[in-house]
Amino acid sequence: MAENILDTDSEDEIPAGWEERVTLDGDVYYANHSTQTTQWKHPVTGKRKVAKGELPYGWERQVREDGIVFYVDHINKKTTYTDPRLAFAEDESTRREIKQKFDGNSAALQILSGRDLSGKYVIVTGGNSGIGFETVRSLAFHGAHVVIACRNMESGHECKRKITQERTKVMIEVMKIDLESLCSVQNFADQYKKTEWPLHYLILNAGVFGVPYKQTEDGLETTFQVNHLSHFYLFKLLWSVLMKSAPAKVVVISSESHRSCDLNVMNLTEEKLSPSANKYWDLSAYNLSKLCNILFSLHLNNTLYKYGVTSVSVHPGNMMFTQLHRHWWFYKLLFYLVRPFTKSMQQGAATTVYCTVAPEMQNVGGMYFNNCCRCPTSSAGCDDELAKALWDISEKMLSKRIGRPI
Incomplete structure (x- = not known):
């Protein structure tokens, strides 16, 4: 089973030894493999991120017998442990701003x-x-x-x-x-x-x-x-x-x-x-x-x-x-x-x-x-x-x- 097929669209690089993950509710957290600890804030920027919403079209969340969650991309016939919503994660502060997300140039x-x-x-x-x-x-x-x-x-x-x-x-x-x-x-x-x-x-x-x-x-x-x-x-x-x-x-x-x-x-x-x-x-x-x-x-x-x-x-x-x-x-x-x-x-x-x-x-x-x-x-x-x-x-x-x- 392939891991980390999807890259996130975050501009903030994760330091070596860290991994970005997301809960089922869409809250992004960070796992430190060296200290075996987790935290909600980005280890460099200190910002919190969320990836709310539905899975992208063609994706399905499944659970193994041992309780591990993984994701199936039925269109491309691939699987990953990485929640595909991470590709659309946003800073919480950004999500709260009132701004126009799309305009006349949007498709x-x-x-x-x-x-x-x-x-x-x-x-x-x-x-x-x-x-x-x-x-x-x-x-x-x-x-x-x-x-x-x-x-x-x-x-x-x-x-x-x-x-x-x-x-x-x-x-x-x-x-x-x-x-x-x-x-x-x-x-x-x-x-x-x-x-x-x-x-x-x-x-x-x-x-x-x-x-x-x-x-x-x-x-x-x-x-x-x-x-x-x-x-x-x-x-x-x-x-x-x-x-x-x-x-x-x-x-x-x-x-x-x-x-x-x-x-x-x-x-x-x-x-x-x-x-x-x-x-x-x-x-x-x-x-x-x-x-x-x-x-x-x-x-x-x-x-x-x-x-x-x-x-x-x-x-x-x-x-x-x-x-x-x-x-x-x-x-x-x-x-x-x-x-x-x-x-x-x-x-x-x-x-x-x-x-x-x-x-x-x-x-x-x-x-x-x-x-x-x-x-x-x-x-x-x-x-x-x-x-x-x-x-x-x-x-x-x-x-x-x-x-x-x-």
Whole structure:
């Protein structure tokens, strides 16, 4: 059995004759083999360290018949007596400082380092491209059972194939949902419920940008329905599953462009949300839908946090080079010109992943995040009255189209 396979990430070298160890509770201590004594403080710096948290994905703690604890790395087929959490040990004083751990340069896989999401079930709408794909890939790599919810099944299965080529034992399902059809949303929810899986994380990622005016089969303007109303409907259909799975989280992808919207309680009407062709401007429709995302998340959290379901909204990054821009040549040109200055898809997925699974985010809701940090919204984005009014009119618009109260 190999010993000390893992090196720690400590910058403080251990003197000869000393060994760094960790208790099952994560408290680091130091053994002196010469004097056969132990102590909590580092023999050189005098600092105390902790290595709290779960074992990294793929690791398992086992105990021999004589009571000796050892660790098995099932991915690399290795064993060690060294607790792998030592690689992530931190000074106690550092852990108590209030600081931003991740930022706009962080990658989703960096945020997930050391995490084991086995047993967690996730739905990612639009998980077949761009940020959604990297979100799926990152969560699946760390043991989560992820459902790619998308319209293009061929693309979804191709994404699954790419991910399974990298890591054969990932758990990914592809299920069809067309957000331009409320009937399709209903069918997806019914299909998911039939699996009897729990649902710990619902990531509402899919969206359209810069599309020409078009009505969906439900008689609604496309940007509004795809970016807001269909996601709202999906949540309403699955919220009982979320509550049964609590603690659970809903993460809604929004945008800084929500600040360029004049929606308020006085002008909130169905015609404002889903305008006719002669009142439609693609950028204005997108901005409005992104404010709706934030307001939906805000009221969702206000309603369900007491049941263990929290919600946050997220801005993934400025001018992300994704397929959102594909609908008009001008946006293609603009995104092409700024591409050298954009985030990578891994960086774009970081804030979504952070808000979904970071331990410090477990009970956090009702907020808006950008670059893995809480940010203030526009004044409209934190208006509880407007959030409630949008919720009510969204229910009304759905009820009209599905022929029953929602």
